[in-house]
Amino acid sequence: MTENEDGKMLYFLGPLGSFSHQAAMAAGERLKGALRLETHLAACERAFDVIGHVEDGDGLGVLAWENNVEGHVVPNMDALTDALEVAGFGLLVQEVAFDAFVRPGDEDLRQVVAHPHGLAQCRRFIVETGLEPVAAPSNAAACRDLRPGQVALGPAVCGGLYGLETYRSSVQDFQGARTDFLLLSARREAAGLARRLGGGPGGSPRTGDRGSAYESVVVFIPLDTGPGVLAGLLDRIRDAGLNMTSFMSRPIKGNDGTYSFMATIDAAPWDPSLRDVMRESVGRGDWVKTLAVYPGRQRPEPPIAQWMLPRGGAGAGKAMGPDGLPGMDVDKELLW
Amino acid sequence: MTENEDGKMLYFLGPLGSFSHQAAMAAGERLKGALRLETHLAACERAFDVIGHVEDGDGLGVLAWENNVEGHVVPNMDALTDALEVAGFGLLVQEVAFDAFVRPGDEDLRQVVAHPHGLAQCRRFIVETGLEPVAAPSNAAACRDLRPGQVALGPAVCGGLYGLETYRSSVQDFQGARTDFLLLSARREAAGLARRLGGGPGGSPRTGDRGSAYESVVVFIPLDTGPGVLAGLLDRIRDAGLNMTSFMSRPIKGNDGTYSFMATIDAAPWDPSLRDVMRESVGRGDWVKTLAVYPGRQRPEPPIAQWMLPRGGAGAGKAMGPDGLPGMDVDKELLW
Numbered sequence: 001m002t003e004n005e006d007g008k009m010l011y012f013l014g015p016l017g018s019f020s021h022q023a024a025m026a027a028g029e030r031l032k033g034a035l036r037l038e039t040h041l042a043a044c045e046r047a048f049d050v051i052g053h054v055e056d057g058d059g060l061g062v063l064a065w066e067n068n069v070e071g072h073v074v075p076n077m078d079a080l081t082d083a084l085e086v087a088g089f090g091l092l093v094q095e096v097a098f099d100a101f102v103r104p105g106d107e108d109l110r111q112v113v114a115h116p117h118g119l120a121q122c123r124r125f126i127v128e129t130g131l132e133p134v135a136a137p138s139n140a141a142a143c144r145d146l147r148p149g150q151v152a153l154g155p156a157v158c159g160g161l162y163g164l165e166t167y168r169s170s171v172q173d174f175q176g177a178r179t180d181f182l183l184l185s186a187r188r189e190a191a192g193l194a195r196r197l198g199g200g201p202g203g204s205p206r207t208g209d210r211g212s213a214y215e216s217v218v219v220f221i222p223l224d225t226g227p228g229v230l231a232g233l234l235d236r237i238r239d240a241g242l243n244m245t246s247f248m249s250r251p252i253k254g255n256d257g258t259y260s261f262m263a264t265i266d267a268a269p270w271d272p273s274l275r276d277v278m279r280e281s282v283g284r285g286d287w288v289k290t291l292a293v294y295p296g297r298q299r300p301e302p303p304i305a306q307w308m309l310p311r312g313g314a315g316a317g318k319a320m321g322p323d324g325l326p327g328m329d330v331d332k333e334l335l336w
Numbered sequence: 337m338t339e340n341e342d343g344k345m346l347y348f349l350g351p352l353g354s355f356s357h358q359a360a361m362a363a364g365e366r367l368k369g370a371l372r373l374e375t376h377l378a379a380c381e382r383a384f385d386v387i388g389h390v391e392d393g394d395g396l397g398v399l400a401w402e403n404n405v406e407g408h409v410v411p412n413m414d415a416l417t418d419a420l421e422v423a424g425f426g427l428l429v430q431e432v433a434f435d436a437f438v439r440p441g442d443e444d445l446r447q448v449v450a451h452p453h454g455l456a457q458c459r460r461f462i463v464e465t466g467l468e469p470v471a472a473p474s475n476a477a478a479c480r481d482l483r484p485g486q487v488a489l490g491p492a493v494c495g496g497l498y499g500l501e502t503y504r505s506s507v508q509d510f511q512g513a514r515t516d517f518l519l520l521s522a523r524r525e526a527a528g529l530a531r532r533l534g535g536g537p538g539g540s541p542r543t544g545d546r547g548s549a550y551e552s553v554v555v556f557i558p559l560d561t562g563p564g565v566l567a568g569l570l571d572r573i574r575d576a577g578l579n580m581t582s583f584m585s586r587p588i589k590g591n592d593g594t595y596s597f598m599a600t601i602d603a604a605p606w607d608p609s610l611r612d613v614m615r616e617s618v619g620r621g622d623w624v625k626t627l628a629v630y631p632g633r634q635r636p637e638p639p640i641a642q643w644m645l646p647r648g649g650a651g652a653g654k655a656m657g658p659d660g661l662p663g664m665d666v667d668k669e670l671l672w
Contacts, residue, residue: 068587071410082646087671116451116473135473137452191671216671221645230583231567231574238567245595247566249583251404259581260646269671278670282651289649290671309557310418310596313625315618334614335423335527335552335605335626 007038009059011050014043017140017158023094023181024062025157030092031060031183035196047076054086054184061086061184067096069177072248077262080182080291081219087190088217088292090183090197098122098153098172101143101164109167113142114153122153125171182292191270191293198295214268215245215296218278221260221287230261236280240273242266268293343374345395347386350379353476353494359430359517360398361493366428367396367519371532383412390422390520397422397520403432405513408584413598416518416627417555423526424553424628426519426533434458434475434489434508437500442484445503449478450489458489461507518628527606527629534631550604551581551632554614557596557623566597572616576609578602604629 010031012024024041031037039060044050047063054061063080065088066072080086098118102109112119112131118139119126126133131151136142143158151167152158159166185193198213222229230249237244246264267274269290281288314333330336346367348360360377367373375396380386383399390397399416401424402408416422434454438445448455448467454475455462462469467487472478475490479498482488487503495502521529534549558565566585573580582600603610605626617624650669666672 069411071586072407074407075405082648084648115471119473133473135451135471137455137469137471187668187671219646219649221649230580231570234567234570244566244585247583247585249580250407275670275672278650282666282670285651287645287649287651289646289669293671309623310555310625312418312420313555313557313623314614315621315623330618332523333625334611334618335523335629336611 007040009042009053010039010062011042011044011053011059012062013047013050013064014045015138015140015144016043017143017154017161018043018138019094019096019155019179020062020064020181021140022155022157023064023092023179026094027060027062027090027092027181027183030090030197035193047073048079051079051083051086051184054186055083057085057186062092063088063182063184064179065091065182066180066246067177068179069174072246074250077291078250080184081260081262081289085187086184087187087290088182089185089190089193089294091215091292091294091297092181092183093297094179094181096121096172096177096179097156097170098139099156099159099169100125100167100171101146101152101154101159101162102150102167103146103148104163104165106148106165108149109151110149112151112153113146115139115142118142118153121173121177122171124173125153125168183294194268194293194295213296214271214293216265216267216269216274216290217262217292218265218269218274219260219262219287219289219291220281222281223285223287233261233281233286236277237263237265240277242273242277262291266296343376345378345389346375346398347378347380347389347395348398349383349386349400350381351474351476351480352379353479353490353497354379354474355430355432355491355515356398356400356517357476358491358493359400359428359515362430363396363398363426363428363517363519366426366533371529383409384415387415387419387422387520390522391419393421393522398428399424399518399520401427401516401518402582403513403515405510408582410586414586416520417596417598417625421523422520423523423626424518425521425526425529425630427551427628427630427633428517428519429633430515430517432457432508432513432515433492433506435492435495435505436461436503436507437479437482437488437490437495437498438486438503439482439484440499440501442501444485445487446485448487448489449482451475451478454478454489457509457513458507460509461489461504519630530604530629530631549632550607550629552601552603552605552610552626553598553628554601554605554610555596555598555623555625555627556617558617559621559623569597569617569622572613573599573601576613578609578613598627602632 013020028039031039050061063076064073111134112126113134113136115138116135119133139154142152143154143162146152243266244263248262249259278288314330349356364375367375386397399412400409447470449470449472451474452471455469478488479490479494579602580599584598585595614624650666
């Protein structure tokens with residue numbers, strides 16, 4: 001990795017003005033504040049290229065990981081699973097918010113330009129203004145190439161970047177959407193960087209009531225298939241007292257019928273509890289890889305109340321017959 | 337549901353010429369062949385509207401469910417989980433393939449038009465032809481609004497639909513991408529339709545070595561949180577001898593820290609094994625809903641061979657030291 005008095009490169013998915021660019025700018029601030037590390041941002045054409053640069057030892061990277069509406073960014077997940085020399089060492093949460101921009105002084109507005117997803121996420125604004133929607137290859141490109149009479153939708157960073165006026169702020173329909181980005185480094189440096197981000201080499205950041213100051217993302221591929229393989233793995237995780245905040249099975253790309261399991265666990269890989277689980281899995285011949293370790297997030301842990309549940313469904317105390325057994329409603333909800 | 341001699345409505349995500357349209361046409365053929373059911377296709381502006389029409393009793397629906405590259409379509413998954421009167425009764429696999437279209441007789445080609453995702457999935461074709469890429473709101477819209485000098489990228493169905501000439505077939509970079517679509521009906525009709533699709537009321541379609549002719553998609557929301565809740569649920573599934581082909585944890589939307597679990601299981605909800613697991617979960621107060629039941633797919637079950645594994649990683653017999661214990665490589669792969 002290139003590190004000298006000029007700092008390190010930090011690669012992100014472009015173009016300039018993308019949400020990834022905004023995340024990279026925030027990452028640069030955090031690395032400067034917490035690690036006294038200067039970074040130079042560089043845009044890549046594809047997420048794959050971000051991983052490639054880090055794999056080649058060119059510097060650090062920022063990669064979109066999970067969105068609270070769309071879920072995990074599966075192609076990025078698969079690419080990181082398959083990368084040889086890369087691992088995540090930090091997690092960065094970015095709000096997904098759109099501003100509406102115009103060219104300075106422009107008043108006769110007729111069209112609104114954005115990526116089709118951006119247009120879909122700002123429907124209310126488009127209906128209210130009556131502007132004609134026009135597709136662009138990206139939100140950032142819409143801002144960069146803005147013409148007279150057009151409004152562009154994009155991340156706040158685009159305003160200063162392209163010399164635009166903010167016509168209206170936060171025009172997205174859904175407030176509260178956010179994307180988690182992983183900070184990537186060379187594998188051999190990831191654990192050290194995570195520890196430094198979490199409070200210095202010997203430091204102990206928040207330990208909380210979960211017993212670890214870190215979270216890890218680990219992929220397990222059991223060499224056996226069939227009923228019980230997954231339950232057996234999760235038994236070992238449970239028996240070790242580890243808490244998972246996310247779990248997903250994924251077919252192995254191009255090989256129907258084979259599966260990998262990705263777990264986000266409230267522990268560092270070097271914590272004895274998680275270390276023993278991984279050691280046992282490797283010992284029995286499973287394929288195991290830690291994709292990331294980073295200082296843990298503060299998370300709410302609310303009780304699950306009735307009002308939070310999806311509509312319909314059996315159980316949750318509401319569909320039992322007078323004899324305590326499931327009634328007609330249950331048949332409907334379970335398709336019995 | 338509207339059913340008379342004129343048949344039923346079948347709703348899909350438009351515009352005309354979308355991959356969903358192509359899936360709906362295939363669904364119509366299958367419903368006609370297997371159930372002698374005539375359908376009339378109707379395009380909706382949003383996936384949410386497809387579910388809404390089925391929920392209102394207007395007819396059947398087709399919903400994108402899972403892509404083998406991008407993963408589950410999480411917003412559709414969440415919307416179906418929260419829908420009151422809708423369930424899936426069939427699964428339809430569609431290849432994701434792009435044809436390149438031109439206006440009849442057009443020869444002086446300068447631009448290529450598609451949704452940004454379509455452009456990204458046909459990069460090689462664009463590089464080879466040297467055409468200038470232009471974004472469209474959808475691939476179908478690119479075909480519908482095609483101008484002289486332009487090539488549009490879209491599903492094969494667009495050719496006949498918009499009177500275009502096929503310039504080249506199957507121009508997507510990645511061969512083998514596919515999307516699974518769910519066929520939706522009113523909840524009270526879903527189990528009956530699934531049985532009819534699977535071989536008639538008393539029929540028994542493929543039983544195979546997994547013991548059931550059906551697959552089910554079930555959402556569980558345990559009312560307790562904390563370590564072991566998930567493992568406990570999966571223990572009960574394992575102890576019942578049930579095989580899962582997919583499993584995912586999802587935060588409950590808008591409520592950080594709460595989770596739902598979606599499992600795809602090789603059994604019908606009325607099979608005693610799955611029935612007992614659901615009964616026990618409901619009995620202990622969990623929220624449970626069957627989202628879909630459909631005739632099972634034939635799936636390959638290959639052994640996991642070395643060459644199928646992602647790169648790097650510990651285990652799989654390759655990184656053990658001479659004493660049978662994990663060596664240096666393991667430290668690197670696990671971030672110890």
